[in-house]
Amino acid sequence: MPFQEKSAWVMSVSLILGGAYYFGIVKTITAEIGQLAPPILPTVVLYTIILVVISVVGHIAISILTPREADAPLDEREKAIFQRASHLSGYLLGAGVLLSLGVYLFSYSGDALFYGVFASLMISQLAEYVFRILFYRVSV
Amino acid sequence: MAHRPPISNHVRELRDQHGSMTQAQLGDAIGVTRQTIIAIEQGRYSPSLESAFRIAKAFGVGIEEVFSWDE
Numbered sequence: 001m002p003f004q005e006k007s008a009w010v011m012s013v014s015l016i017l018g019g020a021y022y023f024g025i026v027k028t029i030t031a032e033i034g035q036l037a038p039p040i041l042p043t044v045v046l047y048t049i050i051l052v053v054i055s056v057v058g059h060i061a062i063s064i065l066t067p068r069e070a071d072a073p074l075d076e077r078e079k080a081i082f083q084r085a086s087h088l089s090g091y092l093l094g095a096g097v098l099l100s101l102g103v104y105l106f107s108y109s110g111d112a113l114f115y116g117v118f119a120s121l122m123i124s125q126l127a128e129y130v131f132r133i134l135f136y137r138v139s140v
Numbered sequence: 141m142a143h144r145p146p147i148s149n150h151v152r153e154l155r156d157q158h159g160s161m162t163q164a165q166l167g168d169a170i171g172v173t174r175q176t177i178i179a180i181e182q183g184r185y186s187p188s189l190e191s192a193f194r195i196a197k198a199f200g201v202g203i204e205e206v207f208s209w210d211e
Contacts (some may be wrong), residue, residue, distance in 0.1 A: 001174040069173070072173065073171050075171065075172040075176050076172065076176070076187070076188050076191060077172065077173075077185050078173070078176070079174075079178060106181075136175070136183065139144055139179070139183075139184040139185060140179075140184075140185055
């Protein structure tokens with residue numbers, strides 16, 4: 001498995017775990033207060049820390065396993081894979097933001113807008129890594 | 141999925157003819173990863189013109205002896 005594919009797996013896992021933590025907290029607070037929980041800075045900070053720790057530890061581990069590949073620059077196929085994955089995930093981000101804005105126009109909930117945009121960012125980022133993994137395995 | 145052009149190649153055969161050159165050695169010679177060489181051999185990726193010329197040069201043959209357009 002190429003280093004960049006391993007890297008995409010690490011990032012996917014960190015995004016899934018981070019997202020599960022973040023929205024798990026939001027769900028719990030929402031259930032406790034009986035309405036949509038407002039965005040809380042410490043939760044966002046913890047989410048970021050989870051993401052950074054998992055990605056750094058994961059990348060150190062895969063770099064130790066394949067040090068030569070870790071140092072290598074992207075080749076032409078990898079650049080094409082990255083470009084295509086980024087292009088497609090951009091559509092997801094745009095669609096998610098538009099949907100969130102649409103929801104805001106009907107609900108006037110700033111909190112829902114925040115979560116919608118934040119979730120769109122998470123999903124599009126995760127999709128980018130999933131697309132990379134997919135394109136590594138099929139033709140580009 | 142990307143549309144695959146009808147391009148075939150003889151990279152694997154040429155590697156065998158050149159003292160069983162490994163995919164990693166060929167990749168190093170032309171500046172791509174081993175996985176990209178695998179993708180080229182399996183027809184999952186069509187290399188750039190520059191890489192195609194580099195592959196031909198690595199085997200000391202013309203580009204038409206490595207790649208062909210099959211229609």
